[in-house]
Amino acid sequence: MANLALIDVGGTTIKFALWDGTAHKLTKQGMVATPKSLNAYYAALTKIVRTYQLSDQIVGVGMSTPGAVNKATGIIEGASALPYIHNFEIQSALEMRFGLPVIMENEINCAALAELGSGSAEGLQNVLYLAIDSDVGGAVIIDGHIQHGSHLFSGEFGAMLMVDGHPLSEVGTITYLTQQYNQQAHAELTGTEIFALARQDNSLAHQVTTAFYQHLAQAIYNLQYCFDPEAIILGGGLEKIDFLVPHIEIERRKLLTQVQLAPFETPLLASQYQDDANLMGALVDFQQCYPQKML
Numbered sequence: 001m002a003n004l005a006l007i008d009v010g011g012t013t014i015k016f017a018l019w020d021g022t023a024h025k026l027t028k029q030g031m032v033a034t035p036k037s038l039n040a041y042y043a044a045l046t047k048i049v050r051t052y053q054l055s056d057q058i059v060g061v062g063m064s065t066p067g068a069v070n071k072a073t074g075i076i077e078g079a080s081a082l083p084y085i086h087n088f089e090i091q092s093a094l095e096m097r098f099g100l101p102v103i104m105e106n107e108i109n110c111a112a113l114a115e116l117g118s119g120s121a122e123g124l125q126n127v128l129y130l131a132i133d134s135d136v137g138g139a140v141i142i143d144g145h146i147q148h149g150s151h152l153f154s155g156e157f158g159a160m161l162m163v164d165g166h167p168l169s170e171v172g173t174i175t176y177l178t179q180q181y182n183q184q185a186h187a188e189l190t191g192t193e194i195f196a197l198a199r200q201d202n203s204l205a206h207q208v209t210t211a212f213y214q215h216l217a218q219a220i221y222n223l224q225y226c227f228d229p230e231a232i233i234l235g236g237g238l239e240k241i242d243f244l245v246p247h248i249e250i251e252r253r254k255l256l257t258q259v260q261l262a263p264f265e266t267p268l269l270a271s272q273y274q275d276d277a278n279l280m281g282a283l284v285d286f287q288q289c290y291p292q293k294m295l
Contacts, residue, residue: 002059002294005052005100007045008107008278009065010247011081016048017057017279018056022292026276028052038084042097049098059293060101061094064110068152075102077152097239101293103286108155109146110281112139112274117284119272124230128223129271130157132216133237136169140227141240145288152168157223162215171215174238180208195243208249216244217251224266235271242270 001021008015032048035041038124038185066080074091076105105113112129115121118251120140121129136158140147147154149164158169170176174191181187181194185204193268197205220232221229234241245268271278287294 004054004283004294005049005058005061006279007061007281008110008282009063009082009085010107013068014044014048015073015170015279017129017276018052018058019062019283020056026279027165031132033143034082035175041082041084042093045094046097049100049170053098053100058100060103061098062286063094063102063104064107064278064282065104066107069104069109069148070152071105074104076222086188101290103206103282105146105282106139107278108137110270110279110285111235111277112141112155112233113146113281113284114273114277115235115272115280116144117269117280117287119277119280120233123230126227126229127230127231127233128157128227129233129235130216130223131218132172132174132234132241134173134175136219137236138174146285154162157219160216160219160222161281168215168219172212172219174212177212179210180211183204184208210251213244213247213251217255218246219254219266220248220266221252225261229266230270231267233269233271235273235277245270256260 003021006019012034013031014034015031017026020027032044033285035044049061064077066082067076067086070077074089076086076090091102091104107133115129116127121127125144127141131241133135138155138157140155160165160168162168162171164264178191178194181204182189187213194205195209223232235243249268
């Protein structure tokens with residue numbers, strides 16, 4: 001398999017790595033601060049790619065990026081912490097600078113593709129990915145490929161309204177959980193500390209964490225019946241996402257008992273990848289777009 005440069009653009013840092021096609025692993029990894037201007041951005045990315053070009057004979061560049069990537073036009077639509085990357089043909093501009101094919105995909109979509117390629121969803125074709133962080137995002141994978149939607153909004157699960165009228169992106173986050181607890185307890189605890197108190201049978205901590213699980217369970221219940229996927233993957237910025245799964249399962253089973261519909265439970269799985277998720281997803285995206293180059 002060929003070598004590939006992989007780049008994960010974030011709001012504060014840019015991570016990069018070489019995919020070693022012979023060893024089948026990420027190597028020569030590094031990180032730089034995300035530039036503040038487009039020219040500096042071009043310079044930083046060009047330096048990364050040129051280094052790999054000189055030493056590793058790369059066949060292209062796979063990128064994970066903020067924003068809504070329009071795969072048909074090579075334009076990053078929407079908005080992000082990097083306003084200078086949006087609303088012009090940035091993909092072709094990068095290809096001209098690198099002299100190589102460039103593939104770009106949204107960062108959450110890349111995290112989902114990583115799970116599909118060699119993570120929790122390996123071997124599956126129809127999967128939903130739910131990203132829990134300070135916001136709630138997601139991705140839809142059908143027949144092994146990301147579904148972007150007619151307005152590039154596919155997978156925006158955080159926009160779903162819960163029964164109390166709040167969007168999931170508000171009530172389904174650790175940020176909201178900590179706010180609810182700290183306001184009522186007049187404290188300044190972290191989410192980790194509140195979860196620990198809940199395990200110690202602290203009444204208020206148990207109340208707010210249960211509400212958090214219930215909101216996520218309701219969203220997952222709805223998604224299960226809307227898409228009927230092979231699995232739903234829970235990922236995002238939490239250091240240990242797997243501890244959420246059994247608690248959400250308890251609340252989902254309560255819903256399944258209350259509403260007697262088709263008797264099945266879509267598997268709910270914790271994501272396997274954390275730090276390298278976006279890099280590995282960019283690899284899968286490039287492989288799907290240019291399979292002949294990766295031979």
